[in-house]
Amino acid sequence: MAKLILLEDEPVLREELTEFFCEAGHxxxxxxxxxxxxxxFVPGLHAIAVIDLGLPDGDGxxxxxxxRADGHRLGAIVLTARDATAYKIAGLAGGADHYLPKTVSLEELAATVSALARRLGIQELPRWLLQGSPRQLVPPGFAPIALSGQDHTVLHALATGGACVTREAIVNALGENWFDYDQRRLDTQMRRLRRKVEEACxxxxxxxxLRGVGFRFHAPIDVQP
Incomplete structure (x- = not known):
């Protein structure tokens, strides 16, 4: 987990990015x-800054x-609509560790933050473990939680499906027909899984x-057969 400071003047995007980073454990x-x-900003506390460039009271x-001139050891990621190569070169030369366009995927943004955190020596989040034999989920620091076959299938789809796993992908993994499947069953499955883990540990x-789309497992997780 990193202590991030996000500078973005557009309120909706600022809220969406804040929610995304919080869900990723930051x-x-x-x-x-x-x-x-x-x-x-608190020097020594905030480890990484994600900064827009065109701001109401100046330039990022x-x-x-x-x-940099003040000597702060802070990871700096520029996230901007200025995506021309010349801007990127100037940004990196001017002190940014990474320079990303706002069209970047959230998955790449998360990977960039994680890579920068590793380089800065920031401790990573504890990892979960999903095992297939026996079928169990191991929360970090706790005893394994036994899973039904359906539980394991859903979690496996989430653990291996990337930043967004669609409802249809999960239903297909369960061997069901998407067009005939009652999606309320999937919502019930998710509630039951959350309750099982909370009661166990x-x-x-x-x-x-992810409203209208699907789900995302937002913590580090390893998968074993």
Whole structure:
């Protein structure tokens, strides 16, 4: 987990990114102006900054240059609509560790944050483990939780399906016909899985519901046969 500070002036995108980073296990401070960034930023606490460039009270690259000049050991990721090569070169030369366009996928953004956190020596999140024989889920630091065949199939689809696993993909993994399947059964399955894990170890099962699309397992997880 990293302590992130997010600087994005567009409210809807700021909210969406904050939710995404929180679901990935990070602790996020979100602000919309450079002034608010400087007010909220705590050197030594915030480890990574995700910074837009075109801001109401200045340019994000000027902020990064100022942070570098002050000697702050802060990972800086630029996330901007300025995607021309010349902008990227200038951004990296100006002190950014990574320069990403706003068209980047959330999966790549998450991988970039994780890679930067590793390089900075930030401790990674504990990993879950899904085993097939015997069928069980092992929460980090807790005893294994026995799974039914259906439980295991659903979790396997989520653990191996990437940043977003559609409802249809899960139904197909269960061997059901998507067009005949009552999706309320899938919602019931998810509620039952969450309850099973919480009752067994007190942890929340790290599955996010992506409205109208599907689900995402948002914690590190290993899969064994």
């Amino acid at each position: 602790d996020v401070s979100a602000v919309g102006t450079i002034q608010d960034f400087l007010r909220v 690259m000027d902020l990064i240059a100022s942070l 007190g942890l929340s099962l790290p599955i996010s519901t």
